[in-house]
Amino acid sequence: MHILKELQPTDSYEIRLPHHLSTYERQIVTMFYQPIIGANAVTMYLTMWTEAEFETSPQVHYYLMNVLGQPLQKIFETRAILEAIGLLRTFKRQDANGRHFLYEIVRPLGAEQFFNDPLLSMFLFSKIGEQPYRKLRTRFLRPQRDAQYEEVTRSFIDVFTPVHANMPSDVTAAENQPKQEAYPFHYADFDFNMLRVGLSEQLVPSSALTPSAKIMITKLAFLYELTPIDMQKVVLAALDEHNHLTDERLKKEAKEYYKVTVSKKAPQLQKRVEMPMIEAPTQPETKEEKRHRYWQTTPPVQVLRDFSGGNDPMPTSLELVENLVLDYGMEPAVVNALVEYVMLTTDMKLPRKYVQTIADHWRRKNVQTTQQAMELARKEHEQYKGWKEKAEVKATTSTQSTGRKYTNRREEKLPDWFETRHEQKDEQLTTQQEEELAAARKRMLQKLGLDDGEVNE
Incomplete structure (x- = not known):
């Protein structure tokens, strides 16, 4: 199953926190759950918990990808882990505006419940070993009461007498709800x-x-x-x-x-469950196919980081790509293709006006996939080149008016996938020339009254 059928970066979400969580519960999540589900899942849980406390407005999953520094595939897998362990409940709504998710933070089990659960306690034991496991039990479980004491706590029915009254069905509906298990x-x-x-x-x-x-x-x-x-x-x-x-x-x-x-x-x-993911290729990928896969599986912020040699990108660049995803509604993979095309054709720059001009053109052309983006960039390259030169002329005029020395522009560099297209055309032209030469040779032989067999003998 393709991951985009389950979740897309532009799908919105909001978080519900039915009850406030305590420092004790944060300790339980960190010390008990983290060895089982991993640091990424705990980080996502704590991040959602913090966001829910501020009652923030709905966000899109692209925001979560940036906050956690994880691609969409990893976000989906981590969400599934939190759901399976009982720390998160997920609800989905589909309407004319697309998909909207509601995430409900679930309280972790108490220490006693956790240790009494055969699955969770065994998996924690297998992860951290006997001595750390015993230390956790000693630290979080209260010591047993003295055997000389007898519990005399009165129950509810010892103190209160039930009073029968006709209650509306919507008030008593909660009684019919199935009991929520510690985890699904x-x-x-x-x-x-x-x-x-x-x-x-x-x-x-x-x-x-x-x-x-x-x-x-x-x-x-x-x-x-x-x-x-x-x-x-x-x-x-x-x-x-x-x-x-x-x-x-x-x-x-x-x-x-x-x-x-x-x-x-x-x-x-x-x-044991196969997660939806980007479909793996059945045959060896070409350079162009690898390019598409990179764009589709990498957050735009990571693409900017890759272009910066692993360093964090400038805030202005981050703001620009976020604007393309959130305000322009462009797919992150298409934004990646746009960023690469612009940076490689402008000497590793990302001019805001130029990027927005191309983005506006792609949006009018309804570009939804990286394949469409690549084809349009090849087709309209000369036009884009004119837009870029026009912008550079304005910048040059402004520079000359200040008395600064004018420098010639560097020779334009094109992306590998763009150059590959020209290489293919060159191969086609060479084949065409060979066919023309063969036809000319055939005509010459006909004039001489010869055929290929006679000449080759």
């Missing part, structure tokens, strides 16, 4: 019917397979890649004397079963 996880993939086949009612009563137990069984089966037949053994071993299945016993027995039957090493987290 699908349970339908596990075959509980197969699990029950090998477990009689006497061995494991149906009452033991509570909804929470089923959730834990599914997560453990996914984590350790265990089949329903494997999980039968785990469930039997985890059942306590009261025919209950607790999360702790299930996790302990699944871990032991994995060590004995599969590996003593902890399982690793790997991506």
Whole structure:
């Protein structure tokens, strides 16, 4: 699938923060989630979090690409990681003005919830190792209460008496909403019917397979890649004397079963979903095709940086390309083609008036792709050259009027892809000349009454 079908730099977005996040939650994201999802995902999460606190107006994804310094492909992949881990929810709306996304920041799990979750705790353990894992537990988990104390906290129903009243349906609608899980996880993939086949009612009563137990069984089966037949053994071993299945016993027995039957090493987290991306070429690319791919996969700010030898571009250049994307509505890939064409034909300069004149021409011609941009640049090069010379004459006149010495312009340099076009034409002309020579030779032989065979003998 092509990435532009899922997300484009000009697609707008806004961020919703349903609740304020605390310093403690920032620590959880940094210390617990970062080893699993990586620094790029955490940076994106914290950036969105900060933006949402200021209630900013809608932006386009090109802005996010510049802020994070990442191409569109990486932005999409990072967003998917945040969604999968439960830190971000994404909503999309399509209307006459294009696509608009709403990103909702989700609160991270607390330390106790995180350590009790079999998937997240195991993947964190596998990433940071045993000693750092133990230190995190000690640092973030409160010590267990003294065993001599008995909890006497009163519950809600101990204190309050329910009062029946007819409430409007729109007020009670929230009661019917499905419970939000800590992170998106699908349970339908596990075959509980197969699990029950090998477990009689006497061995494991149906009452033991509570909804929470089923959730834990599914997560453990996914984590350790265990089949329903494997999980039968785990469930039997985890059942306590009261025919209950607790999360702790299930996790302990699944871990032991994995060590004995599969590996003593902890399982690793790997991506299993193919992300939409720029379609890879099926055949070796030409120079021109590589040029198109570079324009399509590189943010304009990085193109400017490449032209500057890796240094950050001037603010005026950044402002110019942002203006082309945001105000002119040009595709970033087309802006890249325009920047390269102008810089290579103006001795590595980026004259604002000249760039805007060509951009205005491309917009009137409805240029949407780099192929269209390249063809139009080749076709209208002489006209663009005239615009450039006219601007240079004005600059020269202004310079001479101040008494400064006039210097001749440097010889124009053209991009490689532009020169390739001329090389192809030269090859075609050479072929045409050969055909004309062959025709002339044939006419001469006819006048002499000879044919090729007689001459070559």
